Amino acid sequence: xxxxxxxxxxxxxxxxxxxxxxxxxxxxxxxxxxxxxxxxxxxxxxxxxxxxxxxxxxxxxxxxxxxxxxxxxxxxxxxxxxxxxxxxxxxxxxxxxxxxxxxxxxxxxxxxxxxxxxxxxxxxxxxxxxxxxxxxxxxxxxxxxxxxxxxxxxxxxxxxxxxxxxxxxxxxxxxxxxxxxxxxxxxxxxxxxxxxxxxxxxxxxxxxxxxxxxxxxxxxxxxxxxxxxxxxxxxxxxxxxxxxxxxxxxxxxxxxxxxxxxxxxxxxxxxxxxxxxxxxxxxxxxxxxxxxxxxxxxxxxxxxxxxxxxxxxxxxxxxxxxxxxxxxxxxxxxxxxxxxxxxxxxxxxxxxxxxxxxxxxxxxxxxxxxxxxxxxxxxxxxxxxxxxxxxxxxxxxxxxxxxxxxxxxxxxxxxxxxxxxxxxxxxxxx
Amino acid sequence: xxxxxxxxxxxxxxxxxxxxxxxxxxxxxxxxxxxxxxxxxxxxxxxxxxxxxxxxxxxxxxxxxxxxxxxxxxxxxxxxxxxxxxxxxxxxxxxxxxxxxxxxxxxxxxxxxxxxxxxxxxxxxxxxxxxxxxx
Numbered sequence: 001x002x003x004x005x006x007x008x009x010x011x012x013x014x015x016x017x018x019x020x021x022x023x024x025x026x027x028x029x030x031x032x033x034x035x036x037x038x039x040x041x042x043x044x045x046x047x048x049x050x051x052x053x054x055x056x057x058x059x060x061x062x063x064x065x066x067x068x069x070x071x072x073x074x075x076x077x078x079x080x081x082x083x084x085x086x087x088x089x090x091x092x093x094x095x096x097x098x099x100x101x102x103x104x105x106x107x108x109x110x111x112x113x114x115x116x117x118x119x120x121x122x123x124x125x126x127x128x129x130x131x132x133x134x135x136x137x138x139x140x141x142x143x144x145x146x147x148x149x150x151x152x153x154x155x156x157x158x159x160x161x162x163x164x165x166x167x168x169x170x171x172x173x174x175x176x177x178x179x180x181x182x183x184x185x186x187x188x189x190x191x192x193x194x195x196x197x198x199x200x201x202x203x204x205x206x207x208x209x210x211x212x213x214x215x216x217x218x219x220x221x222x223x224x225x226x227x228x229x230x231x232x233x234x235x236x237x238x239x240x241x242x243x244x245x246x247x248x249x250x251x252x253x254x255x256x257x258x259x260x261x262x263x264x265x266x267x268x269x270x271x272x273x274x275x276x277x278x279x280x281x282x283x284x285x286x287x288x289x290x291x292x293x294x295x296x297x298x299x300x301x302x303x304x305x306x307x308x309x310x311x312x313x314x315x316x317x318x319x320x321x322x323x324x325x326x327x328x329x330x331x332x333x334x335x336x337x338x339x340x341x342x343x344x345x346x347x348x349x350x351x352x353x354x355x356x357x358x359x360x361x362x363x364x365x366x367x368x369x370x371x372x373x374x375x376x377x378x379x380x381x382x383x384x385x386x387x388x389x390x391x392x393x394x395x396x397x398x399x400x401x402x403x404x405x406x407x408x409x410x411x412x413x414x415x416x417x418x419x420x421x422x423x424x425x426x427x428x429x430x
Numbered sequence: 431x432x433x434x435x436x437x438x439x440x441x442x443x444x445x446x447x448x449x450x451x452x453x454x455x456x457x458x459x460x461x462x463x464x465x466x467x468x469x470x471x472x473x474x475x476x477x478x479x480x481x482x483x484x485x486x487x488x489x490x491x492x493x494x495x496x497x498x499x500x501x502x503x504x505x506x507x508x509x510x511x512x513x514x515x516x517x518x519x520x521x522x523x524x525x526x527x528x529x530x531x532x533x534x535x536x537x538x539x540x541x542x543x544x545x546x547x548x549x550x551x552x553x554x555x556x557x558x559x560x561x562x563x564x565x
Contacts, residue, residue, distance in 0.1 A: 023519055
């Protein structure tokens with residue numbers, strides 16, 4: 001059915017419409033092109049060229065009825081032009097031209113059976129953008145660029161780095177992939193678990209940057225969480241039989257449910273147990289619990305993300321902080337510590353133990369971690385220790401720990417919170 | 431940002447008549463696309479107003495009025511909740527829905543906590559972020 005849009009199309013609202021189409025279509029466009037030209041850098045260039053043409057033509061012609069197909073056709077024409085003069089990876093341009101035509105014919109409408117093809121291409125793109133050859137920062141930038149459809153400017157602002165830095169990261173990443181001739185494919189079964197883990201790590205990194213901002217003056221940046229959530233939800237449909245994909249989605253949905261409760265009226269951080277649960281987004285909680293159920297239904301022992309999601313679910317199921325099932329959380333941390341042991345997990349477990357069995361028990365575990373090299377500059381270690389000491393009435397020691405924690409955090413709001421707790425030790429009240 | 435997409439009632443929906451298989455199938459695929467794109471938050475259809483009720487508030491008085499309600503134009507039959515980056519994105523998605531016959535479907539932005547109180551508007555947030563990046 002041919003669609004026509006009748007709106008007053010000024011250039012600026014067409015630009016916004018083009019941006020919206022880009023957000024919807026760019027990833028699958030780049031993915032489809034990448035499969036044919038076998039180079040994600042070139043694929044993205046072609047897609048960007050198509051975008052430029054769209055920005056030129058659509059203010060006059062209107063947004064086309066099938067914008068994805070229009071962009072693909074424009075990209076194909078551009079590819080033919082580029083390839084006319086040279087061969088690519090030893091293949092003649094006629095051959096590539098034919099493949100691009102085939103790709104164009106295969107562009108799915110909503111009633112096409114070729115959605116699987118698109119899904120496969122998107123998966124290939126996901127794995128390529130998160131390739132272990134690339135640094136974490138590069139993977140994050142490339143993922144947000146190729147899969148999120150974000151501009152380098154948007155990525156730079158999200159991570160508070162200069163735009164040049166992001167642009168360079170992306171250029172270098174593409175070059176690394178091209179020079180290493182990284183194939184555009186879904187990893188083989190033997191490597192799948194490790195590669196998938198890399199993908200999930202990237203997505204969760206993006207989420208965490210929005211959930212607990214490491215630097216700067218904000219406590220949370222919801223837009224980044226939304227990007228990560230979107231990527232996680234997309235992944236859940238691209239790889240529905242992977243339990244950890246649902247585990248990560250569940251974890252992010254539940255954590256995101258607390259975004260608005262985590263920030264107080266004047267922008268100060270509010271800790272989990274102090275949050276007003278009426279401000280939790282119960283739609284997201286529901287979605288998170290459903291995703292966790294999907295992970296559990298796939299059978300097998302829970303992986304690290306699913307376990308963390310299960311812990312988050314324990315909090316989500318408690319109507320008040322007092323109703324939290326701490327022993328269950330301890331058990332989940334026991335499982336997590338066995339599966340992916342780390343000093344941070346041990347620290348979190350110690351907190352859960354202190355809530356379930358008293359601050360003395362928790363402090364015993366925390367004291368075992370004081371010499372951990374990995375936690376040397378981790379502000380949460382002295383912060384937790386300070387909290388436990390405070391509860392045990394050892395106020396002088398608690399104050400020292402809070403001050404140490406304040407000196408270690410790079411987040412201004414968190415520093416304020418910790419200094420306030422230190423001051424409260426002197427005043428003898430919380 | 432979130433948008434609620436509101437599908438109004440019709441004589442058919444009020445009569446409890448199910449849409450034909452072809453439309454149901456198209457709608458199913460459409461919903462799948464929304465889920466696959468990470469846009470779908472919720473989607474629900476509402477029973478006809480014959481199964482519903484209204485409560486009228488006047489001072490301390492509460493009057494309960496059972497459905498059905500005759501002004502079909504005032505009724506809704508279903509809704510979606512979408513997570514999108516802009517109104518334009520919501521519009522673009524809605525354009526792809528399999529409606530026909532002069533149906534008008536409305537989209538409305540959902541209020542979120544940032545919209546209230548002393549919190550920054552998205553424009554101010556962007557400005558602040560830009561300034562921060564220049565430091």
